[in-house]
Every structure is written in C-alpha cells, then in structure tokens.
Amino acid sequence: MTIRMTRRAALLGGAGLAAGTLAAPAVAQPSPIRLGGLTTLEGPFATGGQDAYRCVQMELERINHTIGGRRIEFIRESSNAQADVALARARKLIEQDNVDIILGPLSGAEGIALRDYSRTLTGKTIVNGSSGASDTTLRNPSPNFFRFSTDGTQWMAGLGRHVFQQMGIREVAVTAGDYAFPYAQVFGFNLEFCRLGGRVQHYWAPLGTTDFTSQIAQINRSNAGAVVVVHGGTDGLAFMTQYAQAGGSKPLIGGSIMADQTMLSARGPHRRVMNGMISGGPIADVIDDPTWREFVERYRRRWLNEGGFQSPSIHAVNYATNLHGILHALGAVNGDLSNNQAAFQRALAAAEITAPTGAAVKLDHNRQAISDIFLNKIEERQGTAQVVAFGRTQGVNQTLGMPEAQFLQLGAPSRDNAGCVAA
Amino acid sequence: MDLAATILLNGLTLAALYFIVASGFSLIFGLMRVVNMAHGAMYLIAGYVGYAVFEPLYDRDVWYAWYVGLAAGVAFAAVFGALVQTLLLGWMQGQELRQALVTIGLSIIVADQLLATYGGTPRQFFAPDAIFGSTQVPGVGGYPTFRLVQIGVAVAVGLGLWLLLNRTKLGIMIRAGVDDRQMLGACGVNVPLVGVAVFALGAALAGLGGVIGATAQPLAQGADGRFLLISLVVVIVGGMGSVTGTALGAVLVGVAEQIGQAMFPTYSVILTFLIMVTVLALRPQGILGRA
Numbered sequence: 001m002t003i004r005m006t007r008r009a010a011l012l013g014g015a016g017l018a019a020g021t022l023a024a025p026a027v028a029q030p031s032p033i034r035l036g037g038l039t040t041l042e043g044p045f046a047t048g049g050q051d052a053y054r055c056v057q058m059e060l061e062r063i064n065h066t067i068g069g070r071r072i073e074f075i076r077e078s079s080n081a082q083a084d085v086a087l088a089r090a091r092k093l094i095e096q097d098n099v100d101i102i103l104g105p106l107s108g109a110e111g112i113a114l115r116d117y118s119r120t121l122t123g124k125t126i127v128n129g130s131s132g133a134s135d136t137t138l139r140n141p142s143p144n145f146f147r148f149s150t151d152g153t154q155w156m157a158g159l160g161r162h163v164f165q166q167m168g169i170r171e172v173a174v175t176a177g178d179y180a181f182p183y184a185q186v187f188g189f190n191l192e193f194c195r196l197g198g199r200v201q202h203y204w205a206p207l208g209t210t211d212f213t214s215q216i217a218q219i220n221r222s223n224a225g226a227v228v229v230v231h232g233g234t235d236g237l238a239f240m241t242q243y244a245q246a247g248g249s250k251p252l253i254g255g256s257i258m259a260d261q262t263m264l265s266a267r268g269p270h271r272r273v274m275n276g277m278i279s280g281g282p283i284a285d286v287i288d289d290p291t292w293r294e295f296v297e298r299y300r301r302r303w304l305n306e307g308g309f310q311s312p313s314i315h316a317v318n319y320a321t322n323l324h325g326i327l328h329a330l331g332a333v334n335g336d337l338s339n340n341q342a343a344f345q346r347a348l349a350a351a352e353i354t355a356p357t358g359a360a361v362k363l364d365h366n367r368q369a370i371s372d373i374f375l376n377k378i379e380e381r382q383g384t385a386q387v388v389a390f391g392r393t394q395g396v397n398q399t400l401g402m403p404e405a406q407f408l409q410l411g412a413p414s415r416d417n418a419g420c421v422a423a
Numbered sequence: 424m425d426l427a428a429t430i431l432l433n434g435l436t437l438a439a440l441y442f443i444v445a446s447g448f449s450l451i452f453g454l455m456r457v458v459n460m461a462h463g464a465m466y467l468i469a470g471y472v473g474y475a476v477f478e479p480l481y482d483r484d485v486w487y488a489w490y491v492g493l494a495a496g497v498a499f500a501a502v503f504g505a506l507v508q509t510l511l512l513g514w515m516q517g518q519e520l521r522q523a524l525v526t527i528g529l530s531i532i533v534a535d536q537l538l539a540t541y542g543g544t545p546r547q548f549f550a551p552d553a554i555f556g557s558t559q560v561p562g563v564g565g566y567p568t569f570r571l572v573q574i575g576v577a578v579a580v581g582l583g584l585w586l587l588l589n590r591t592k593l594g595i596m597i598r599a600g601v602d603d604r605q606m607l608g609a610c611g612v613n614v615p616l617v618g619v620a621v622f623a624l625g626a627a628l629a630g631l632g633g634v635i636g637a638t639a640q641p642l643a644q645g646a647d648g649r650f651l652l653i654s655l656v657v658v659i660v661g662g663m664g665s666v667t668g669t670a671l672g673a674v675l676v677g678v679a680e681q682i683g684q685a686m687f688p689t690y691s692v693i694l695t696f697l698i699m700v701t702v703l704a705l706r707p708q709g710i711l712g713r714a
Binding site: 041042043044046047049050080178203204205206208209210211212213214215217218221233234237238241242245246247266267268269307415 | 425426429430433434436437538542543544545547549555557565566567569570639640641643644645680681682684685688689691692
C-alpha cells in the first residue's frame with residue numbers, strides 16, 4: 001500500500017515536472033490554426049453530417065492535427081439544414097470561437113447563406129463542406145468562399161443522356177425537394193434529357209415532407225417511363241418506403257444523395273425498390289481506383305466499429321475533399337495566415353488536389369471545383385446494397401461544358417426554371 | 424377519379440394518425456385544463472423507446488417484434504405521463520401558464536436527451552407482414568394495408584374513449600371533474616388520482632401515435648414539434664376537450680394537407696392554417712367546442 005502510494009506520488013511528481021519543462025517551449029510555438037466545422041447533426045441530414053465529421057476527424061488524425069508546423073484545432077458546430085440556423089452557427093464560430101477558417105456547410109440553401117456571409121468577413125475564409133447549390137459559386141460568387149466539391153448540377157452529368165439513349169425512356173416524372181440543391185440537380189438532369197427531346201413532369205415537395213402518398217399516387221398513374229427521385233435524408237427514406245408500399249414498379253433514377261450509404265444502410269422495404277437504381281454523383285461505393293480503395297480501407301478500419309458505414313457517404317467524401325484543399329493550401333504557405341489570409345487564399349485558388357475518389361480537382365475562376373463525375377448503379381454485392389460506378393466523365397465543369405455566358409442565360413435553377421429546354 | 428379517391432383516402436389515413444395523437448392532448452386539456460406542451464415529446468419518447476425494444480427482436484425475426492415494441496412504447500409513455508403529473512404538474516394545479524412553461528421546458532430536455540442517447544439517424548418500424556403489404560380497395564386499387572390499419576386503430580381509440588367517458592365509473596368521474604372539481608372532491612372522489620390516470624391515458628395515446636406514426640413515416644428529431652403543432656391545430660379547429668371535435672378537426676387537417684400536396688405542394692401548409700384562422704374567426708371555441 002505504502003509502496004503504491006509512493007509510486008503514484010512519484011509518477012505525479014514526474015508528470016508535473018515533465019509538464020513544467022514541456023510548457024516552456026510550447027509558449028514559443030506558433031499559435032494553433034482554428035478550423036471551425038459546420039455540418040448538420042440535427043434535422044433531415046443528421047446521418048450525413050455525423051459521417052462528415054467522421055472523415056474530417058480521420059483526415060486530421062492522419063496528419064496528427066499539424067500542418068506547416070502549426071497545430072490545427074478543430075471546433076465542431078451543428079445546424080439543421082436550414083439557412084438561418086447555419087448562418088447563426090457560422091457567426092458563433094467566427095465571433096465567439098474566433099476561428100480562422102470554416103469548413104461547411106452541408107446543405108444547399110445553407111451554402112448560399114454562408115457565401116453571402118463570407119463576403120462580409122475580412123481575413124477569414126469559408127471552404128464549402130458538402131452543399132451543392134450551383135448558384136453558391138456560379139452567380140455572384142464571394143472572393144473568400146471556396147468549393148473543392150462539385151455542385152448538384154455537375155453531379156448529374158451524363159445521367160440525362162444515359163436515361164434517354166441507353167434506357168430509351170422518353171418521359172420521366174421528377175420528384176424533388178423544393179429548395180436550392182434539388183433545383184441544381186433537376187436542372188443538370190433536364191439540361192441533357194430535354195435537349196435530346198425528353199419530356200418531364202415535375203413534382204415538388206418542401207424539405208421535411210414525410211408523407212408522399214398523394215404524390216406517389218399521381219406518379220404511378222402518369223405515363224412516365226421512370227421516376228427521377230431527387231430527395232435526400234429522411235425525406236428520401238420516406239419517399240422510397242412509401243413508393244415500395246404503394247407497389248411502385250417504374251424504374252428509378254436517383255439524385256446523388258439518394259444513392260448513398262446514408263440511405264442504403266437504413267433498414268426497410270426501400271432497399272428492394274432501390275436495387276438497380278441508376279444515379280450520378282461525385283462518388284460511388286465501388287470505384288475502380290487505388291486512391292479510393294485505400295481511403296475506404298482507412299475509413300473502415302477507423303469507423304466500422306464505431307458506428308460508421310460500410311463505405312463513406314457522399315457528404316463525408318465532400319467534406320474530406322474540401323479539407324484536402326484547405327490542408328494543401330496551408331501546407332503551401334507553411335501555415336501562414338497573416339495579411340488577412342491573402343497568401344493562403346491565393347494558394348487555395350491555385351490548389352490542384354486529388355479527391356479521396358482519385359479524381360483530380362482544380363478550381364475555376366469562381367473558386368468552384370472542376371472534377372470527375374461517376375455514373376452509378378445500385379447492386380446487391382455480398383448481401384449488402386452497394387453503389388457501383390460504371391461510367392466516369394472527367395473534368396466536368398460547372399456549366400457541363402456549355403460556354404458560361406450561354407449557361408448563365410438559362411437563368412438560375414429554380415422551381416419555375418428547371419432547365420428543361422429543347423435544343 | 425380514382426386519383427381523387429386515393430388522395431381522399433390518404434387524407435383520411437393521415438387524419439387517423441393525427442386523431443390518435445391529438446385525442447390524448449384533448450383529453451388532458453379537457454379534464455386538467457393543462458395545455459401539455461410536452462405532448463410531442465411523449466410521441467417522440469415512445470417512438471424511440473419502442474424502437475429500442477423492437478429492433479433486437481426484429482433482428483431475431485420473431486413475428487411479435489412490432490407488437491412488443493408498440494406495447495413497450497405505449498407503456499413507457501403512460502408511466503412517463505403519470506410521473507410528469509405526479510412530480511411536476513400536480514402541485515401547480517390551476518396555474519395554467521406555469522404548467523405550460525414547465526411542459527415546454529420538459530419537452531426541450533426530453534428532445535435533447537433523446538438526441539444524445541439515440542443520435543440523429545432516422546428510424547422506422549416495420550410492421551408485421553400481415554399488415555404491411557397492400558390491399559385492393561374498390562375505386563382506388565392497391566393501397567398500403569398499414570394505412571388502413573391506422574384508420575382501424577383510430578376508430579378503436581375513438582370508440583374506446585367514448586365508451587370510457589360515457590359508460591364507465593372513471594368516465595363519470597372525469598366528466599364530473601370537467602364541470603366541477605371541488606364538488607367531485609366533496610363527493611369523496613380522489614381527484615388527484617383521477618388526474619394521474621387521465622394524464623397517463625393521454626400520454627399513452629401520444630405513445631400509441633408515436634409507434635404507429637414511426638411505422639408509417641420515419642421517426643427523427645423534430646417530429647415532436649411537428650406533432651405538437653398538429654395536435655394544437657386539430658384541437659383548436661375541432662374544439663378543446665371534445666372527442667368528436669378532435670376527430671372532425673383531424674379529418675379536416677389531414678385531408679387539407681393531402682389535397683394541398685397534390686394541388687399546390689409548396690404552399691400546402693398554408694391550407695392548414697387557413698382552416699385554423701377561419702375557425703378562430705367564426706367560432707373561437709372550435710367547431711364542436713363548448714363556449
């Protein structure tokens with residue numbers, strides 16, 4: 001007993017001494033970089049937000065929270081996918097937590113709100129998380145808002161053409177959330193589909209809708225050859241479950257956040273109807289690329305026993321891609337954020353990185369990513385539903401290859417401007 | 424034509440769910456004069472607790488998983504309701520504002536505790552196969568069986584409540600309490616105990632709604648606020664403390680919501696509030712409420 005006490009005391013004393021001697025050089029070290037995270041741990045995208053932080057934490061652990069000789073302190077904040085809440089939490093990160101850089105937000109309208117907020121800030125930078133409204137960077141962009149992830153319109157590259165040409169479908173029903181991100185996705189799909197001569201009937205529903213039965217009844221009675229589902233989170237789950245319950249049998253085409261582990265790992269009858277669904281997006285569970293396989297392997301090792309998915313979700317990969325952009329630029333300037341972050345922001349704009357999927361990413365003049373988009377199909381493999389990439393378009397830009405002036409003339413994606421213009 | 428029938432049926436099945444939840448709210452208000460702002464929290468807590476019991480059983484593929492989950496959720500909500508009345512609201516009887524504020528605080532605490540315990544992942548119950556598939560309904564075609572079951576449950580709840588209030592001794596005590604609490608006490612009835620019973624019953628109905636609702640649509644954070652708001656609207660439209668009024672209010676709100684979704688989805692929520700505004704302007708006590 002006495003020996004143990006002495007040993008404990010000695011250890012304590014030793015620890016105290018060590019802390020004392022270590023504390024002195026710590027003062028001389030440069031102050032840490034404060035990185036604020038903003039994602040949705042509440043509301044319809046809570047699952048995706050949770051997974052986003054998993055990947056951010058994993059990537060920060062990999063570099064031991066240090067870049068360019070400076071420590072990175074990560075401060076987590078949460079919103080609920082509503083723009084006003086995201087704005088309030090971003091203000092809190094900047095004003096109270098005094099962060100240098102914000103990584104976020106997750107959802108479309110939030111991104112536009114934070115883009116506008118970033119314009120009022122000097123010496124601070126906001127780098128997107130996973131929000132994918134196109135206007136965030138396309139129209140009225142802000143000099144200190146950067147997006148290394150592609151947007152909702154880009155994610156649909158090749159999908160409309162595939163549905164028209166390969167699947168031979170001439171008329172579709174589009175059911176989509178009534179807010180910025182689905183506008184961008186529907187716009188991207190329609191742009192190709194209608195140009196080839198396809199016809200589209202739209203069914204909009206506000207974000208947070210959980211009873212789609214009347215909409216499904218209308219869709220099942222229509223002439224549509226396929227249903228394009230651009231919902232996500234709880235809304236998407238509700239739609240798919242009710243579509244399955246109503247005995248829906250039309251082929252399904254998915255928006256990018258439908259064909260995702262946040263949806264496929266939830267249990268229920270929706271998995272039956274989603275088998276075989278075609279979709280487009282910046283990631284898939286199975287991509288034939290060594291960089292991606294290594295990333296998935298690390299993700300599984302780190303998170304599979306702590307509630308993670310079989311494969312990282314779309315939001316997680318987008319956050320990781322944007323974090324890679326930040327880390328690349330911080331490394332390039334050796335952690336120097338002085339002079340209102342001027343050098344850092346120049347380095348961000350010039351950054352050319354590789355996304356976790358293995359896709360090359362560079363930014364255009366609006367600080368928006370140009371990168372690869374995958375065409376995916378959901379398949380049952382080893383008893384689990386997986387999103388398998390079967391096509392890849394390289395270097396997709398924000399206007400889907402159209403001259404920018406011509407693309408801008410089509411107007412901003414909205415409920416009333418869904419991009420369905422015949423050639 | 425069959426589309427109109429389907430939308431009407433969707434409205435009625437949704438109304439059934441709203442009725443189950445709102446009837447408990449109305450019952451508690453009727454006897455206790457407590458505007459129970461924690462009613463949505465009781466919906467949520469029953470859903471999550473029921474699911475925690477349901478999931479391991481469902482994994483083992485036993486046919487009674489859903490029924491056990493349902494019973495667990497309802498029982499937990501009832502006990503929770505009884506505790507709320509005994510520990511918190513009982514000793515502030517008659518102080519309506521204070522009780523409303525206490526229940527608001529309670530609902531915030533409950534929601535945050537549920538978020539901390541169960542996380543943000545949406546959950547959904549899977550009903551037993553017998554009531555899960557689809558049924559042929561004349562004029563509509565294949566229709567989800569579970570939504571028809573919802574109507575059955577709502578009708579059973581409505582009949583049960585009517586029988587309880589009109590044909591049992593407890594019902595007589597409850598109705599007497601609504602009119603004159605003091606006189607009822609003077610007759611030798613333990614009024615606080617009747618209060619606990621009513622509160623437990625009201626909470627159990629919220630819990631029943633919680634599990635049924637979480638079978639029809641995903642259960643996630645935020646459902647508490649939504650169902651509290653719906654209960655308030657339904658009860659305000661139908662008339663406080665009246666079972667028939669609650670049923671009428673639920674049908675109006677449910678059908679309006681579905682018609683709105685089919686005709687003008689973006690603005691469908693306005694229709695609900697338009698009904699409420701109209702009722703409040705023309706008949707402030709509710710359609711079947713007593714002045």
